Amino acid sequence: MLDFTVITIFPPMFDSPLGHSILKKAQEKGLISVRLVDPRDYTTDKHRTVDDSPYGGGQGMVMKPEPLAAAIEDVKEKLNRPRVILLSPQGKLFDQAEAQRLSQEKELVLVCGRYEGVDERVKEFVDEELSVGDYTLSGGELPAMVVIDAVARLIPGVLGNLKSPEEDSFTDGLLEYPQYTRPEEFRGMKVPEVLLSGDHERIQSWRREMSLKITRERRPDLLGKAGARVEKKNTPRPTPARVYIALLHHPVYDKNGAVVTTAVTNMDIHDIARAAKTYGLKKFYVVTPVKALQKLSLKIIAHWEEGYGAEYNHTRKEALALARVKDTLDDAILDVERECGVKPKLVVTSARAGKNRTSFAALRNMLRVTPAPFLLLLGTGWGLTEEILAQSDTILEPIEGGTNYNHLSVRSAAAIILDRLLGTESAKENL
Ligand SMILES: C[S@@+](CC[C@H](N)C(=O)[O-])C[C@H]1O[C@@H](n2cnc3c(N)ncnc32)[C@H](O)[C@@H]1O
Numbered sequence: 390m391l392d393f394t395v396i397t398i399f400p401p402m403f404d405s406p407l408g409h410s411i412l413k414k415a416q417e418k419g420l421i422s423v424r425l426v427d428p429r430d431y432t433t434d435k436h437r438t439v440d441d442s443p444y445g446g447g448q449g450m451v452m453k454p455e456p457l458a459a460a461i462e463d464v465k466e467k468l469n470r471p472r473v474i475l476l477s478p479q480g481k482l483f484d485q486a487e488a489q490r491l492s493q494e495k496e497l498v499l500v501c502g503r504y505e506g507v508d509e510r511v512k513e514f515v516d517e518e519l520s521v522g523d524y525t526l527s528g529g530e531l532p533a534m535v536v537i538d539a540v541a542r543l544i545p546g547v548l549g550n551l552k553s554p555e556e557d558s559f560t561d562g563l564l565e566y567p568q569y570t571r572p573e574e575f576r577g578m579k580v581p582e583v584l585l586s587g588d589h590e591r592i593q594s595w596r597r598e599m600s601l602k603i604t605r606e607r608r609p610d611l612l613g614k615a616g617a618r619v620e621k622k623n624t625p626r627p628t629p630a631r632v633y634i635a636l637l638h639h640p641v642y643d644k645n646g647a648v649v650t651t652a653v654t655n656m657d658i659h660d661i662a663r664a665a666k667t668y669g670l671k672k673f674y675v676v677t678p679v680k681a682l683q684k685l686s687l688k689i690i691a692h693w694e695e696g697y698g699a700e701y702n703h704t705r706k707e708a709l710a711l712a713r714v715k716d717t718l719d720d721a722i723l724d725v726e727r728e729c730g731v732k733p734k735l736v737v738t739s740a741r742a743g744k745n746r747t748s749f750a751a752l753r754n755m756l757r758v759t760p761a762p763f764l765l766l767l768g769t770g771w772g773l774t775e776e777i778l779a780q781s782d783t784i785l786e787p788i789e790g791g792t793n794y795n796h797l798s799v800r801s802a803a804a805i806i807l808d809r810l811l812g813t814e815s816a817k818e819n820l
Pocket of ligand 1: 475476477478500501502503504506507519520521522523524525526527528529530532
């Protein structure tokens, strides 16, 4: 659920875009909400004045700071931790990566300027400024609508087909391939044969080729950014420096669906620590509330960090140096928060398919563009409980082996997940 608040002196401008199609349905399904706040309601004079002439002279009027600041403050008080954005031609360019980033927020406040813009001091009340392009519009309302639309369609469930935002232009840094529908032939123009072949591999590779061709012809500037999602040798990987992983032994399900605490295993600790080190993660948390198991985990770690094992095998020592033992998930979250200054985004991994799953490709992209740290949660036993799923920001799609057998060990799953999210070459093949 993403809660938008728009501060605008023209609330009715939003009726039509929000009253139709995808944005209307997204509100009806409770996936987004849009509240409109009029700064005129925060004025104190009889004429409800929101503008005044500029100091130093010049054309037009400027939006006064008091009503806007009062509106922002009031909205902030009513929300939890909203991100406040001023739409402004001087802002950072809003693109697909920015839309991805904002789709991870829970509350967004969009402030629309008018006239010659807003009094400079209003900027003290916002977190950032965004521009929708290098042209001047008459107000921030259309840009706010652009932001709402681009962000909302990335929220799981807003589009009927969950995969489709990933195939859109820009998602992987490229323009989209050409699309065709019936009839097969229109005024002598035929649908490319490959699309009628039913051969999905061929279709995929044709689409990829066309995407590259069109991007090269029309927007070569994007190729630089997409890097080598295009050139295989150079697949850009997200920076793993903000990625943490936790292995939860509680609360997890047993095979009958009861919530239990599982035992710690030597192999899980070793193998996940080694995978975490290989993919450059910051830390690996072993989470168990059982004191005896905490002791055992610490003993395993210490053996390879300080004991005989440290001398015997240096590489193992480096990997286990990432491991920390924690009582609860909250303790692990707190540890990340202490280290990074912000709470991590929680990503649940699950073998169970279900609603609102995020694809590996989308999460890989989020890791690349979101400045916040991420904590990947692995479950033991028969998986993490619904309570943990509900607490998370993202639920990752299950790993599919193409058979009915879906019982990977948690350490195998960890390695596959890390490779898909943070690996170099193989990640491209998998996505
Ligand atoms: C006419 S514009 C003000 C332009 C301002 N005098 C300047 O030259 O930068 C009025 C308002 O429209 C909005 N706006 C105009 N163009 C925009 C753009 N490209 N992206 C985001 N907001 C824009 C902003 O909220 C701005 O305060």
